[in-house]
Amino acid sequence: MNIRLLDRNNNVAILLAGIFAIIVGVGVARFAFTSLLPNMLEGFLTLTFAGILASFNFAGYLSGAIFSIFIKDINTKVKYFRIGMFLSVLTTFVLATTTNETLWLVSRVVAGFGSAMVLIVGGALVMVKLNFEDKTKAMGIHFSGIGFAILVSELISQYALREGTFSDAWMALTIFAFVISFYSVYILSFDKTLKQEAVKHKLSKSIFSTYVILLILAYFTEGVGFVVQGTFLPDIINSLKGLEGYGSVGWLIVGIAGIPSSIIWMRLAHNYGSLNIIIAAMALQVIGILIPAFSTNIYLNLLSGALYGSTFIGLVALFMHLGGKLAGKNPVVLMGSMTAAYGIGQVGAPLYSVALIEYFGNYNSTLYVTAAIVFSGIIFLVYAKKIEPSHT
Known part of the structure:
Protein backbone atom coordinates (compact mmCIF):
# COMPACT_ATOMS: atom_id res chain seq x y z
CA MET A 1 0.00 0.00 0.00
CA ASN A 2 2.80 2.44 0.91
CA ILE A 3 4.50 1.85 -2.41
CA ARG A 4 1.22 2.45 -4.29
CA LEU A 5 0.78 5.77 -2.43
CA LEU A 6 4.05 6.94 -4.00
CA ASP A 7 2.82 6.00 -7.47
CA ARG A 8 1.98 9.24 -9.32
CA ASN A 9 -0.64 7.45 -11.40
CA ASN A 10 -2.46 5.71 -8.56
CA ASN A 11 -5.99 7.14 -8.15
CA VAL A 12 -5.90 6.92 -4.33
CA ALA A 13 -2.54 8.72 -4.24
CA ILE A 14 -3.84 11.42 -6.61
CA LEU A 15 -6.97 12.03 -4.48
CA LEU A 16 -4.90 12.04 -1.25
CA ALA A 17 -2.42 14.52 -2.77
CA GLY A 18 -5.35 16.70 -3.87
CA ILE A 19 -6.86 16.69 -0.38
CA PHE A 20 -3.46 17.46 1.21
CA ALA A 21 -3.08 20.37 -1.24
CA ILE A 22 -6.49 21.76 -0.24
CA ILE A 23 -5.54 21.45 3.46
CA VAL A 24 -2.45 23.60 2.74
CA GLY A 25 -3.94 26.10 0.27
CA VAL A 26 -7.42 26.47 1.73
CA GLY A 27 -7.21 25.21 5.33
CA VAL A 28 -3.91 26.75 6.42
CA ALA A 29 -3.68 29.69 3.99
CA ARG A 30 -7.36 30.72 4.26
CA PHE A 31 -9.61 29.18 6.92
CA ALA A 32 -7.09 29.05 9.76
CA PHE A 33 -7.54 32.84 9.86
CA THR A 34 -11.22 32.33 10.78
CA SER A 35 -10.26 29.71 13.34
CA LEU A 36 -7.73 32.01 15.04
CA LEU A 37 -9.78 35.21 14.69
CA PRO A 38 -11.27 35.29 18.24
CA ASN A 39 -7.78 34.84 19.71
CA MET A 40 -6.24 37.47 17.39
CA LEU A 41 -8.99 39.94 18.30
CA GLU A 42 -7.89 39.62 21.93
CA GLY A 43 -4.25 40.00 20.91
CA PHE A 44 -3.76 42.78 18.39
CA LEU A 45 -6.38 42.80 15.62
CA THR A 46 -9.35 45.14 15.56
CA LEU A 47 -12.51 43.76 13.98
CA THR A 48 -12.35 46.42 11.25
CA PHE A 49 -8.79 45.46 10.31
CA ALA A 50 -9.79 41.77 10.37
CA GLY A 51 -12.55 42.58 7.86
CA ILE A 52 -10.10 44.47 5.64
CA LEU A 53 -7.65 41.55 5.80
CA ALA A 54 -10.45 39.15 4.78
CA SER A 55 -11.40 41.42 1.89
CA PHE A 56 -7.76 41.64 0.73
CA ASN A 57 -7.47 37.85 0.95
CA PHE A 58 -10.51 37.40 -1.30
CA ALA A 59 -9.23 40.06 -3.71
CA GLY A 60 -6.05 37.99 -4.05
CA TYR A 61 -8.14 34.86 -4.56
CA LEU A 62 -10.30 36.59 -7.18
CA SER A 63 -7.24 37.74 -9.16
CA GLY A 64 -5.79 34.22 -8.98
CA ALA A 65 -9.09 32.60 -9.97
CA ILE A 66 -9.44 34.78 -13.08
CA PHE A 67 -5.73 34.35 -13.93
CA SER A 68 -6.02 30.54 -13.62
CA ILE A 69 -8.77 30.39 -16.25
CA PHE A 70 -6.26 31.45 -18.91
CA ILE A 71 -3.56 28.88 -18.02
CA LYS A 72 -4.07 26.38 -20.83
CA ASP A 73 -0.83 24.37 -20.92
CA ILE A 74 -0.75 21.44 -18.49
CA ASN A 75 2.97 21.89 -17.69
CA THR A 76 2.36 25.56 -16.87
CA LYS A 77 -0.47 24.43 -14.58
CA VAL A 78 2.00 22.22 -12.67
CA LYS A 79 4.34 25.22 -12.27
CA TYR A 80 1.63 27.55 -10.95
CA PHE A 81 0.25 24.85 -8.65
CA ARG A 82 3.73 24.56 -7.07
CA ILE A 83 3.96 28.35 -6.79
CA GLY A 84 0.57 28.32 -5.03
CA MET A 85 1.73 25.68 -2.52
CA PHE A 86 4.92 27.65 -1.81
CA LEU A 87 3.01 30.93 -1.34
CA SER A 88 0.48 29.25 0.98
CA VAL A 89 3.28 28.10 3.30
CA LEU A 90 5.35 31.31 3.04
CA THR A 91 2.44 33.66 3.83
CA THR A 92 1.48 31.57 6.88
CA PHE A 93 5.10 31.85 8.09
CA VAL A 94 4.80 35.67 7.78
CA LEU A 95 1.76 35.64 10.11
CA ALA A 96 3.73 33.49 12.58
CA THR A 97 6.76 35.78 12.74
CA THR A 98 5.48 39.38 12.62
CA THR A 99 2.54 41.58 13.65
CA ASN A 100 3.41 44.32 11.15
CA GLU A 101 0.08 45.39 9.66
CA THR A 102 1.45 46.17 6.20
CA LEU A 103 3.12 42.76 5.97
CA TRP A 104 -0.14 41.11 7.08
CA LEU A 105 -2.08 42.94 4.34
CA VAL A 106 0.43 41.92 1.67
CA SER A 107 0.57 38.35 2.95
CA ARG A 108 -3.25 37.97 2.88
CA VAL A 109 -3.43 39.16 -0.75
CA VAL A 110 -0.62 36.79 -1.76
CA ALA A 111 -2.16 33.95 0.26
CA GLY A 112 -5.43 34.49 -1.63
CA PHE A 113 -3.62 34.18 -4.96
CA GLY A 114 -1.86 31.04 -3.69
CA SER A 115 -5.18 29.51 -2.56
CA ALA A 116 -6.62 30.01 -6.05
CA MET A 117 -3.61 28.28 -7.64
CA VAL A 118 -3.99 25.33 -5.26
CA LEU A 119 -7.77 24.97 -5.41
CA ILE A 120 -8.47 25.75 -9.07
CA VAL A 121 -5.23 24.80 -10.85
CA GLY A 122 -4.58 21.90 -8.45
CA GLY A 123 -8.17 20.71 -9.00
CA ALA A 124 -7.56 20.75 -12.76
CA LEU A 125 -4.41 18.63 -12.31
CA VAL A 126 -6.32 16.11 -10.18
CA MET A 127 -9.03 15.98 -12.87
CA VAL A 128 -6.46 15.35 -15.65
CA LYS A 129 -4.51 12.72 -13.70
CA LEU A 130 -7.43 10.64 -12.39
CA ASN A 131 -7.98 7.47 -14.34
CA PHE A 132 -11.76 7.02 -14.10
CA GLU A 133 -14.32 6.96 -16.90
CA ASP A 134 -16.69 9.14 -14.86
CA LYS A 135 -14.75 11.58 -12.71
CA THR A 136 -17.76 13.31 -11.09
CA LYS A 137 -17.79 11.17 -7.93
CA ALA A 138 -14.00 11.31 -7.65
CA MET A 139 -14.06 15.12 -7.87
CA GLY A 140 -16.71 15.08 -5.13
CA ILE A 141 -14.17 13.23 -2.96
CA HIS A 142 -11.49 15.76 -3.96
CA PHE A 143 -13.65 18.73 -2.87
CA SER A 144 -14.44 17.01 0.43
CA GLY A 145 -10.89 18.19 1.12
CA ILE A 146 -12.34 21.65 1.91
CA GLY A 147 -14.18 20.14 4.91
CA PHE A 148 -11.01 18.29 5.96
CA ALA A 149 -9.07 21.55 5.51
CA ILE A 150 -11.30 23.38 8.00
CA LEU A 151 -11.27 20.44 10.43
CA VAL A 152 -7.50 19.84 10.39
CA SER A 153 -6.49 23.52 10.56
CA GLU A 154 -8.95 24.06 13.45
CA LEU A 155 -7.61 21.06 15.43
CA ILE A 156 -3.97 22.18 14.96
CA SER A 157 -4.84 25.79 15.87
CA GLN A 158 -6.74 24.87 19.03
CA TYR A 159 -4.04 22.41 20.15
CA ALA A 160 -1.34 25.07 19.73
CA LEU A 161 -3.48 27.67 21.57
CA ARG A 162 -3.74 25.45 24.67
CA GLU A 163 -0.15 26.27 25.62
CA GLY A 164 0.79 29.13 23.27
CA THR A 165 -0.25 32.31 21.47
CA PHE A 166 -1.83 32.79 18.05
CA SER A 167 1.74 33.28 16.68
CA ASP A 168 2.63 29.79 17.95
CA ALA A 169 -0.49 28.43 16.26
CA TRP A 170 0.52 30.05 12.95
CA MET A 171 3.99 28.51 13.30
CA ALA A 172 2.54 25.04 14.00
CA LEU A 173 0.34 25.42 10.90
CA THR A 174 3.36 26.55 8.83
CA ILE A 175 5.43 23.51 9.81
CA PHE A 176 2.52 21.11 9.19
CA ALA A 177 1.74 22.66 5.78
CA PHE A 178 5.43 22.61 4.80
CA VAL A 179 5.73 18.87 5.57
CA ILE A 180 2.57 17.66 3.79
CA SER A 181 3.07 19.93 0.76
CA PHE A 182 5.97 17.75 -0.43
CA TYR A 183 3.63 14.82 -1.03
CA SER A 184 1.15 16.90 -3.06
CA VAL A 185 3.88 18.50 -5.17
CA TYR A 186 5.46 15.09 -5.87
CA ILE A 187 2.23 13.28 -6.84
CA LEU A 188 0.52 16.11 -8.75
CA SER A 189 3.15 16.32 -11.47
CA PHE A 190 4.01 14.27 -14.52
CA ASP A 191 6.86 11.84 -15.20
CA LYS A 192 7.57 13.61 -18.48
CA THR A 193 6.60 16.86 -20.16
CA LEU A 194 3.19 16.50 -21.78
CA LYS A 195 2.39 17.91 -25.18
CA GLN A 196 -1.11 19.32 -25.17
CA GLU A 197 -2.60 21.31 -27.98
CA ALA A 198 -4.71 24.18 -26.68
Missing part, protein backbone atom coordinates in the same frame (compact mmCIF):
# COMPACT_ATOMS: atom_id res chain seq x y z
CA VAL A 199 -8.07 24.10 -28.40
CA LYS A 200 -9.26 27.56 -29.35
CA HIS A 201 -12.95 28.43 -29.57
CA LYS A 202 -14.38 31.72 -30.71
CA LEU A 203 -15.83 33.87 -27.95
CA SER A 204 -19.57 34.04 -28.23
CA LYS A 205 -21.68 36.61 -26.43
CA SER A 206 -24.80 34.59 -27.20
CA ILE A 207 -23.97 32.45 -24.15
CA PHE A 208 -25.14 35.31 -21.88
CA SER A 209 -28.86 34.64 -22.08
CA THR A 210 -31.23 36.03 -19.42
CA TYR A 211 -31.11 32.59 -17.78
CA VAL A 212 -27.29 32.64 -17.52
CA ILE A 213 -27.24 36.24 -16.25
CA LEU A 214 -29.69 35.28 -13.47
CA LEU A 215 -27.44 32.34 -12.61
CA ILE A 216 -24.38 34.65 -12.41
CA LEU A 217 -26.29 37.14 -10.18
CA ALA A 218 -27.36 34.29 -7.88
CA TYR A 219 -23.74 33.10 -7.65
CA PHE A 220 -22.72 36.65 -6.67
CA THR A 221 -25.18 36.51 -3.74
CA GLU A 222 -23.72 33.14 -2.73
CA GLY A 223 -20.24 34.74 -2.68
CA VAL A 224 -21.65 37.14 -0.07
CA GLY A 225 -23.34 34.30 1.84
CA PHE A 226 -20.10 32.31 1.92
CA VAL A 227 -17.93 35.07 3.35
CA VAL A 228 -19.71 36.39 6.41
CA GLN A 229 -19.82 33.11 8.32
CA GLY A 230 -16.59 31.99 6.67
CA THR A 231 -14.82 34.98 8.21
CA PHE A 232 -16.62 35.60 11.49
CA LEU A 233 -18.54 32.44 12.57
CA PRO A 234 -16.42 31.56 15.67
CA ASP A 235 -16.57 35.19 16.84
CA ILE A 236 -20.33 35.39 16.10
CA ILE A 237 -20.96 32.39 18.40
CA ASN A 238 -18.52 33.67 21.07
CA SER A 239 -20.31 37.05 21.08
CA LEU A 240 -23.65 35.48 22.09
CA LYS A 241 -24.65 35.55 25.76
CA GLY A 242 -23.74 32.27 27.46
CA LEU A 243 -21.90 30.88 24.39
CA GLU A 244 -18.46 32.40 25.05
CA GLY A 245 -15.81 29.86 24.04
CA TYR A 246 -18.14 27.73 21.92
CA GLY A 247 -17.03 29.39 18.66
CA SER A 248 -14.28 26.82 18.07
CA VAL A 249 -16.77 23.95 18.50
CA GLY A 250 -19.07 25.63 15.96
CA TRP A 251 -16.18 25.96 13.50
CA LEU A 252 -15.19 22.32 14.02
CA ILE A 253 -18.75 21.32 13.10
CA VAL A 254 -18.49 23.44 9.91
CA GLY A 255 -15.55 21.28 8.83
CA ILE A 256 -17.20 17.96 9.74
CA ALA A 257 -20.44 18.92 7.94
CA GLY A 258 -18.45 20.08 4.90
CA ILE A 259 -16.63 16.78 4.31
CA PRO A 260 -19.51 14.79 2.69
CA SER A 261 -21.46 17.82 1.43
CA SER A 262 -20.39 18.12 -2.21
CA ILE A 263 -20.83 14.36 -2.76
CA ILE A 264 -24.36 14.44 -1.28
CA TRP A 265 -25.48 17.63 -3.07
CA MET A 266 -24.16 16.43 -6.44
CA ARG A 267 -26.06 13.14 -6.01
CA LEU A 268 -29.26 15.08 -5.19
CA ALA A 269 -28.72 17.38 -8.21
CA HIS A 270 -28.41 14.33 -10.44
CA ASN A 271 -31.75 13.01 -9.14
CA TYR A 272 -33.79 16.20 -8.76
CA GLY A 273 -32.19 18.77 -11.08
CA SER A 274 -29.37 21.25 -10.38
CA LEU A 275 -31.52 24.36 -10.07
CA ASN A 276 -33.96 22.80 -7.58
CA ILE A 277 -31.12 21.60 -5.37
CA ILE A 278 -29.25 24.94 -5.54
CA ILE A 279 -32.43 26.71 -4.37
CA ALA A 280 -32.87 24.20 -1.51
CA ALA A 281 -29.21 24.56 -0.42
CA MET A 282 -29.38 28.38 -0.47
CA ALA A 283 -32.63 28.31 1.56
CA LEU A 284 -30.90 26.17 4.21
CA GLN A 285 -27.98 28.60 4.19
CA VAL A 286 -30.33 31.56 4.84
CA ILE A 287 -31.75 29.73 7.88
CA GLY A 288 -28.22 29.04 9.14
CA ILE A 289 -27.19 32.70 8.71
CA LEU A 290 -30.23 33.96 10.68
CA ILE A 291 -30.04 31.53 13.65
CA PRO A 292 -27.43 33.53 15.69
CA ALA A 293 -29.51 36.71 15.22
CA PHE A 294 -32.59 35.10 16.81
CA SER A 295 -31.29 32.57 19.33
CA THR A 296 -28.57 32.05 21.91
CA ASN A 297 -29.41 28.33 22.18
CA ILE A 298 -26.16 26.35 21.94
CA TYR A 299 -27.64 23.52 19.86
CA LEU A 300 -29.30 25.86 17.37
CA ASN A 301 -26.07 27.82 16.94
CA LEU A 302 -24.08 24.64 16.40
CA LEU A 303 -26.75 23.72 13.83
CA SER A 304 -26.02 27.10 12.20
CA GLY A 305 -22.40 25.93 11.75
CA ALA A 306 -23.57 22.59 10.36
CA LEU A 307 -25.90 24.31 7.86
CA TYR A 308 -23.09 26.58 6.72
CA GLY A 309 -20.52 23.78 6.35
CA SER A 310 -22.96 21.53 4.53
CA THR A 311 -24.05 24.18 2.01
CA PHE A 312 -21.19 26.49 1.01
CA ILE A 313 -18.90 23.78 -0.45
CA GLY A 314 -21.78 21.99 -2.15
CA LEU A 315 -23.06 25.24 -3.69
CA VAL A 316 -19.72 25.98 -5.37
CA ALA A 317 -19.70 22.45 -6.82
CA LEU A 318 -23.36 22.76 -7.94
CA PHE A 319 -22.99 26.17 -9.60
CA MET A 320 -19.73 25.20 -11.33
CA HIS A 321 -21.17 21.90 -12.54
CA LEU A 322 -24.26 23.65 -13.96
CA GLY A 323 -22.09 26.40 -15.48
CA GLY A 324 -19.88 23.77 -17.12
CA LYS A 325 -22.91 22.08 -18.69
CA LEU A 326 -24.26 25.41 -20.00
CA ALA A 327 -20.89 26.61 -21.31
CA GLY A 328 -20.39 23.77 -23.78
CA LYS A 329 -17.33 24.68 -25.84
CA ASN A 330 -16.88 28.05 -24.15
CA PRO A 331 -16.10 27.20 -20.51
CA VAL A 332 -13.48 29.94 -20.03
CA VAL A 333 -15.87 32.84 -20.63
CA LEU A 334 -18.72 31.56 -18.46
CA MET A 335 -16.53 30.13 -15.67
CA GLY A 336 -14.59 33.41 -15.62
CA SER A 337 -17.79 35.46 -15.34
CA MET A 338 -19.21 33.23 -12.59
CA THR A 339 -15.95 33.21 -10.65
CA ALA A 340 -15.67 37.01 -10.94
CA ALA A 341 -19.26 37.49 -9.69
CA TYR A 342 -18.68 35.18 -6.71
CA GLY A 343 -15.35 36.91 -6.04
CA ILE A 344 -16.87 40.40 -6.06
CA GLY A 345 -19.37 39.18 -3.45
CA GLN A 346 -16.48 37.79 -1.39
CA VAL A 347 -14.47 41.02 -1.52
CA GLY A 348 -17.39 43.32 -0.67
CA ALA A 349 -19.04 41.33 2.12
CA PRO A 350 -16.37 41.71 4.85
CA LEU A 351 -16.32 45.49 4.26
CA TYR A 352 -20.07 46.11 4.79
CA SER A 353 -19.99 43.55 7.63
CA VAL A 354 -17.43 45.40 9.72
CA ALA A 355 -19.10 48.76 8.99
CA LEU A 356 -22.44 47.45 10.34
CA ILE A 357 -20.80 45.69 13.31
CA GLU A 358 -18.94 48.88 14.29
CA TYR A 359 -22.14 50.95 13.97
CA PHE A 360 -24.58 48.66 15.81
CA GLY A 361 -22.17 46.95 18.21
CA ASN A 362 -23.24 43.39 17.32
CA TYR A 363 -23.51 40.99 14.40
CA ASN A 364 -27.32 41.03 13.99
CA SER A 365 -27.62 43.69 11.29
CA THR A 366 -24.82 42.04 9.28
CA LEU A 367 -26.62 38.69 9.49
CA TYR A 368 -29.95 40.26 8.39
CA VAL A 369 -28.38 42.00 5.39
CA THR A 370 -26.44 38.88 4.37
CA ALA A 371 -29.52 36.64 4.65
CA ALA A 372 -31.50 39.17 2.55
CA ILE A 373 -28.81 39.17 -0.16
CA VAL A 374 -28.70 35.34 -0.32
CA PHE A 375 -32.52 35.28 -0.35
CA SER A 376 -32.47 37.65 -3.35
CA GLY A 377 -30.30 35.01 -5.05
CA ILE A 378 -33.07 32.45 -4.46
CA ILE A 379 -35.57 34.85 -6.08
CA PHE A 380 -33.26 35.18 -9.14
CA LEU A 381 -33.15 31.37 -9.39
CA VAL A 382 -36.92 30.92 -8.99
CA TYR A 383 -37.36 33.33 -11.89
CA ALA A 384 -34.60 31.53 -13.84
CA LYS A 385 -36.50 28.27 -13.34
CA LYS A 386 -39.42 29.67 -15.30
CA ILE A 387 -37.20 30.31 -18.33
CA GLU A 388 -34.87 27.34 -17.85
CA PRO A 389 -33.59 25.80 -21.12
CA SER A 390 -34.76 22.21 -21.56
CA HIS A 391 -31.28 20.67 -21.83
CA THR A 392 -30.19 21.49 -18.23
